[in-house]
Amino acid sequence: MIDKIKEALKKAKVSIYQIKEVKSLSAELFFVKHELNTRRMTDKVEYTVKVFNEFEEDDNHYLGEASVTLPAYSIITSAEMVKKFKEAYKNAAFVKNKYYSLPDKEAAGKFRPDTQKNFNGKTVQEVAGDVAMTVFMAEEDHLRGGNSFDTPIEDIIKEGRSFLNSLEVYAIDKTTRIINSNELDVSFKEQITEGEIVVQCKKKEDVELFREFYYKGTENDILSRMVREFLSMAELRSEAIKFKLTDNKPLPVILYGDSVREMLQYYVEKSLASYVYPHYSDYKVGKEVQDADNAPHSFDEINITLNAPAPYDEEGRSIDDKVIIKDGICKVIHGGSRFSEYLGIEPAGVYVKGGLTAEPTAFFSVPAGTHTLSGLKNGRYLEIMGFSDFQVDPITGEFGGEFRLAILHIDDACIPVTGGTINGIVDKSSNTFKFSKEMQKSNGFSGPLALKFDRASVGCKL
Amino acid sequence: MDFLSDVKPVLKELLDELLKKYPYASILAQDNYAKDYSVSAQGTVIKENELLTGRGFVVRVFDEEIAEFSFNDISKGTLGMILTKIERNLSQLKANVPGLIHRKKIKVNKLFIEKLDGVDKIEFDKSTPFEIDPRTVKDKDVVKKLTKASEAGRALKYDNANVIDCQVRFNYQCIDKLFLSKNKDLRQHITWTVGAFVTIVERDGKIKTGYKPFSLLGGAEILDKLKEGAKSAIDRAVLLLDAEPITPGTYECITSPAVTGMIVHEAFGHGVEMDMFMKDRALAKHYINKRVASDLITMHDSALASEDPTYNNVATYFFDDEGTLPKDTVIIEKGILKRGMCDLVSAINLNKASTGNGRRESYSRKAYTRMTNTYFEGGTDSVEDMIKSVKYGFLLEDPSNGMEDPKNWGIQCMVNTAREIKDGKLTGKVFSPIVLTGYVPDLLKSVSMLSPFDSLGGSGFCGKGYKEWVKVSDGGPYMKAKITLG
Numbered sequence: 001m002i003d004k005i006k007e008a009l010k011k012a013k014v015s016i017y018q019i020k021e022v023k024s025l026s027a028e029l030f031f032v033k034h035e036l037n038t039r040r041m042t043d044k045v046e047y048t049v050k051v052f053n054e055f056e057e058d059d060n061h062y063l064g065e066a067s068v069t070l071p072a073y074s075i076i077t078s079a080e081m082v083k084k085f086k087e088a089y090k091n092a093a094f095v096k097n098k099y100y101s102l103p104d105k106e107a108a109g110k111f112r113p114d115t116q117k118n119f120n121g122k123t124v125q126e127v128a129g130d131v132a133m134t135v136f137m138a139e140e141d142h143l144r145g146g147n148s149f150d151t152p153i154e155d156i157i158k159e160g161r162s163f164l165n166s167l168e169v170y171a172i173d174k175t176t177r178i179i180n181s182n183e184l185d186v187s188f189k190e191q192i193t194e195g196e197i198v199v200q201c202k203k204k205e206d207v208e209l210f211r212e213f214y215y216k217g218t219e220n221d222i223l224s225r226m227v228r229e230f231l232s233m234a235e236l237r238s239e240a241i242k243f244k245l246t247d248n249k250p251l252p253v254i255l256y257g258d259s260v261r262e263m264l265q266y267y268v269e270k271s272l273a274s275y276v277y278p279h280y281s282d283y284k285v286g287k288e289v290q291d292a293d294n295a296p297h298s299f300d301e302i303n304i305t306l307n308a309p310a311p312y313d314e315e316g317r318s319i320d321d322k323v324i325i326k327d328g329i330c331k332v333i334h335g336g337s338r339f340s341e342y343l344g345i346e347p348a349g350v351y352v353k354g355g356l357t358a359e360p361t362a363f364f365s366v367p368a369g370t371h372t373l374s375g376l377k378n379g380r381y382l383e384i385m386g387f388s389d390f391q392v393d394p395i396t397g398e399f400g401g402e403f404r405l406a407i408l409h410i411d412d413a414c415i416p417v418t419g420g421t422i423n424g425i426v427d428k429s430s431n432t433f434k435f436s437k438e439m440q441k442s443n444g445f446s447g448p449l450a451l452k453f454d455r456a457s458v459g460c461k462l
Numbered sequence: 463m464d465f466l467s468d469v470k471p472v473l474k475e476l477l478d479e480l481l482k483k484y485p486y487a488s489i490l491a492q493d494n495y496a497k498d499y500s501v502s503a504q505g506t507v508i509k510e511n512e513l514l515t516g517r518g519f520v521v522r523v524f525d526e527e528i529a530e531f532s533f534n535d536i537s538k539g540t541l542g543m544i545l546t547k548i549e550r551n552l553s554q555l556k557a558n559v560p561g562l563i564h565r566k567k568i569k570v571n572k573l574f575i576e577k578l579d580g581v582d583k584i585e586f587d588k589s590t591p592f593e594i595d596p597r598t599v600k601d602k603d604v605v606k607k608l609t610k611a612s613e614a615g616r617a618l619k620y621d622n623a624n625v626i627d628c629q630v631r632f633n634y635q636c637i638d639k640l641f642l643s644k645n646k647d648l649r650q651h652i653t654w655t656v657g658a659f660v661t662i663v664e665r666d667g668k669i670k671t672g673y674k675p676f677s678l679l680g681g682a683e684i685l686d687k688l689k690e691g692a693k694s695a696i697d698r699a700v701l702l703l704d705a706e707p708i709t710p711g712t713y714e715c716i717t718s719p720a721v722t723g724m725i726v727h728e729a730f731g732h733g734v735e736m737d738m739f740m741k742d743r744a745l746a747k748h749y750i751n752k753r754v755a756s757d758l759i760t761m762h763d764s765a766l767a768s769e770d771p772t773y774n775n776v777a778t779y780f781f782d783d784e785g786t787l788p789k790d791t792v793i794i795e796k797g798i799l800k801r802g803m804c805d806l807v808s809a810i811n812l813n814k815a816s817t818g819n820g821r822r823e824s825y826s827r828k829a830y831t832r833m834t835n836t837y838f839e840g841g842t843d844s845v846e847d848m849i850k851s852v853k854y855g856f857l858l859e860d861p862s863n864g865m866e867d868p869k870n871w872g873i874q875c876m877v878n879t880a881r882e883i884k885d886g887k888l889t890g891k892v893f894s895p896i897v898l899t900g901y902v903p904d905l906l907k908s909v910s911m912l913s914p915f916d917s918l919g920g921s922g923f924c925g926k927g928y929k930e931w932v933k934v935s936d937g938g939p940y941m942k943a944k945i946t947l948g
Binding site: 072210277 | 465469502503504505506507508509510512515516517518527528529530531532533534535536537540547551552554555556557558559560563601602605606626627662664667669670671707710740741742743807811826828863865867869870872874876895897899927928948
C-alpha cells in the first residue's frame with residue numbers, strides 16, 4: 001500500500017508529504033460480574049497522509065498542510081487516492097502557515113530495535129485471557145482473604161466484601177510506520193494492555209468505584225495489586241459518610257493516583273511549544289514554575305521527565321526520555337517541527353498526543369518526594385482517594401472535581417467521607433507541593449503515589 | 463457508484479456464508495467522512511478528522527455470546543480468507559476466556575433470533591436534509607470566512623484585557639452506513655455541522671477562556687452563524703477576569719438552555735442508559751414509575767428525525783449501529799420516571815425491547831447504550847418573569863464539563879458563569895467557576911418554572927467513562943430550580 005500511496009502522490013504532483021501507517025490487531029473481552037457479555041476482535045490498517053504545499057505570497061514563505069485518511073488498499077482505488085491528494089494539495093495552499101522544515105532521515109537517527117515491554121510471544125487472544133484471569137484471581141484473593149474456602153462467594157459478598165462489577169480488557173498489537181519526503185522511514189511495534197474495572201460494595205451503602213488501566217506489554221503483578229487495593233477502597237467508600245465542613249479553617253489536601261498525574265500534567269502542557277508560540281503559556285527555558293520566593297513553607301521542587309512512549313515521535317523523529325522541569329525550573333520547551341522552528345528552538349519531539357483517544361495524553365515521570373506517606377499525614381487534612389472526575393484546565397490551571405472517597409483527618413479522628421468537591425488554581429498551590437516517597441505506575445505516569453498541597457477550596461453538598 | 467453500493471454484493475455474500483455457520487449474523491459497514499477547519503493565533507488547520515473518517519466493517523454473530531470482528535480490508539477475491547479470519551480469530555479468543563467465567567446458557571430459538579433481528583423484513587435508504595453539502599464548499603472559502611472572523615475577534619480592544627486568541631472552528635461529518643442481516647437491508651446518510659469560537663483573554667498574567675458553539679443537523683449553511691459571535695465569546699471571557707468565587711450554598715437558580723442540557727445529559731441521562739441497569743450500576747432502575755422530578759418535567763431522548771427541525775440535531779439517525787430503528791423515548795413523563803434507553807444486547811439481557819440507542823464510536827469499537835438528542839420539554843414562563851421571581855440567586859450560563867454518577871445520582875457539573883440576581887434583577891456581578899452539586903432528584907423536584915423550549919446544542923462529544931466518543935446533543939428550556947453551588 002505504501003508504494004501505491006507514493007505513486008498516487010507522484011501522480012498528484014505532491015512532493016512534500018508524510019505517510020503514517022498503523023496496523024493493529026486487538027482482542028477484547030467484556031464482562032458483567034463473572035459473565036462474558038461480548039467478545040471482539042479488531043484487525044485493521046489505516047493510513048494518514050499529510051500533504052504539504054510550499055508557496056510564497058507577498059514575500060512571505062509558507063508551508064500549508066492538509067491531511068487525508070485512507071483505509072486498506074482493497075477498499076480504495078488508486079484513482080480515488082490521486083483525487084484526494086490533488087484536492088488536499090490545492091487546499092493546503094489556503095493554509096498560510098509560516099514555512100518550517102520537516103524532519104529528515106538524520107532526525108530519525110540510527111535504526112533502533114524495539115526495546116519496549118511486549119507480550120513475550122503470546123497472541124493477543126492469550127494476553128486478553130491472561131489479563132482477565134489476573135483480575136478475577138485478584139478478586140478471588142480479596143474475597144477469600146480471611147474467609148474459609150467452604151464459604152460460598154455469595155455469602156462473603158452479602159457480608160460486605162467488595163466485588164468486581166464489570167471489566168473490559170483490551171490486548172492490542174500495533175505496528176506504526178512513518179515515512180516522509182525527506183527520506184525518513186521508521187517503524188516500531190507497540191503491544192499494549194488496557195481496560196477498565198468497576199468494583200462494587202454493599203457493606204453499608206451500595207457504592208462503586210471506576211478505574212482505567214493502560215500498560216505497555218503486560219503488568220499483571222501491578223494490575224493484581226491495583227485491583228486488590230481498589231476493592232479495599234470500595235469497602236471504605238461503602239462506609240463513608242456525606243462530607244460536611246464544620247469550620248472555615250484551611251484544609252490541606254492529599255491527592256492519590258491518577259489525580260496526581262492530572263495535576264502534574266499541567267506542567268507538561270504549559271511547556272508545549274504550541275502553547276508558548278501563541279502566548280497561551282508564558283513558559284520559557286529558565287522560568288521558575290513554583291513561585292519559590294513566596295512559598296509559605298518548605299515544599300518539594302517539581303522535576304518532570306517526559307518518557308518516550310515509542311522510539312520515534314509522530315513526525316518520525318528519534319526521541320528519548322527528556323527532562324523538561326528540573327528543581328522547579330523549566331528546562332525545555334517541547335514540541336514538533338513547526339512550533340519549535342517558529343520559536344527558534346531545536347525540536348525536542350512530540351511527546352503529547354492531541355484529540356480524543358483512550359491512550360494517555362503523555363507519558364512522564366516524576367521522582368519520589370522527600371516525605372514518607374506517613375510523614376505527609378499530619379495535622380488536619382483531607383486525603384482524597386478517588387474522584388468521580390478530576391480535571392485541570394491546561395491553559396488557566398484551574399482544577400476541580402467531586403470526590404467519591406476521601407478520609408477527613410480532623411481533631412484526631414479519621415472519617416471516610418464522600419460527595420465533597422475541591423477546586424483551585426495549580427499555580428497558587430504549587431509552592432506548597434509535597435510529594436510522597438512511595439511511588440505509583442499507571443496510565444503512562446510513573447511518580448509519587450501522593451501529593452499534598454494547600455490553598456484548594458474544599459466544598460460540600462449542602 | 464459509491465463505495466458502500468460497490469461493496470454491498472461482497473458483504474451480502476459474506477453474510478450468507480456467516481448465516482450458514484451462526485444462528486445470527488449481521489454486518490454494519492461505514493464510509494464516513496469528516497473534516498476539521500480552524501483558524502487561530504496558532505495558525506490554520508484543514509484536516510480530515512481521523513476519529514470520524516473511515517471505511518470499515520463490523521461483523522456480529524451469536525456464538526455462545528455476542529461475538530464481533532471489525533476489519534477494513536475486503537474484496538471479492540479475499541472473501542474466503544476474511545471468513546476464515548473471522549472464524550479463526552473469534553474461536554481462538556473463545557478458547558482463551560478464563561475457565562472460571564460463567565457463560566449464560568441462552569436458548570437459541572426462533573424467539574431469540576427475532577429479538578436480535580426483528581420479525582419483519584425492512585429495507586430503506588434515507589438521508590437527513592441540508593441546504594449546502596459541506597463537501598461541495600471550497601476549502602478556500604471556508605478558510606476565508608474563518609480567518610475573517612478570527613482576525614476580527616483578535617483585533618478587538620478592551621481597556622481591561624488583552625485578547626490573546628480568537629479561534630474559530632468549523633467541523634462536519636457525512637455519515638454513510640449500511641446494515642445487513644437476514645431481515646434488514648438499511649442505508650442512511652447523515653450530515654451534521656458544528657461551529658465554535660474559542661477565545662482566550664489575559665490581564666496581569668490571569669488567563670480566562672470563553673466558548674460559543676453552534677451545531678446543526680444540516681450542512682455548511684451553519685457558516686453564516688460564524689459571521690457574528692466572536693465578540694460575545696470574548697466578552698464572556700473578559701467578564702470572567704473579574705469573577706469572584708461563590709459562597710457555597712443552595713440558591714434559586716435559572717439555568718440557560720445549555721446548562722439545562724448539561725443537567726439532562728450528565729446528571730440524569732447517563733443514569734438511564736440501561737446497560738447500566740444490566741450491570742447494577744444505576745440507581746434509576748429502582749425508580750421506574752416513581753417520582754423523580756416536578757410535574758413540569760418531561761424528558762425525551764430521540765434520534766428519530768422530527769418534523770420540527772428544532773428537535774433534530776447531531777445525533778439524529780434512521781437506524782442505530784445494531785440495526786435497530788430509533789424511537790422518541792419519553793424517559794420522564796410529568797415528573798415520573800417511565801423508562802430508560804437501551805441497546806440491543808442489554809435489552810435482551812433485561813428482557814426488554816431496544817430503544818435504538820446502540821451506538822459505536824466507529825466500526826472498530828463495541829456498541830454501548832448511548833444517548834442521542836436528549837432534552838426537557840419546554841413550559842410557558844417567560845425568561846423575564848423567571849428572573850423577576852428570584853429574590854436572591856443566579857442565572858447559570860456556559861457549561862464547561864460534567865460527569866455522570868448513575869450509581870448515586872450525584873450531580874457533578876461545572877459552569878463558567880453565574881450571574882447574580884437580586885430582587886428580580888441581574889446585578890451585573892459574576893461568579894466563577896461554579897460547581898453544581900447535590901442529589902439529582904432533589905434538583906429536578908425543585909423545578910418551578912420553565913420557559914418555552916429553546917434549543918439543542920451538539921458541539922461536543924460524549925464518552926462512556928473516558929472513551930467511546932459519540933456525537934450527542936442536549937438542551938431544553940430555561941429552567942428555574944433550587945441548586946447547590948460550590
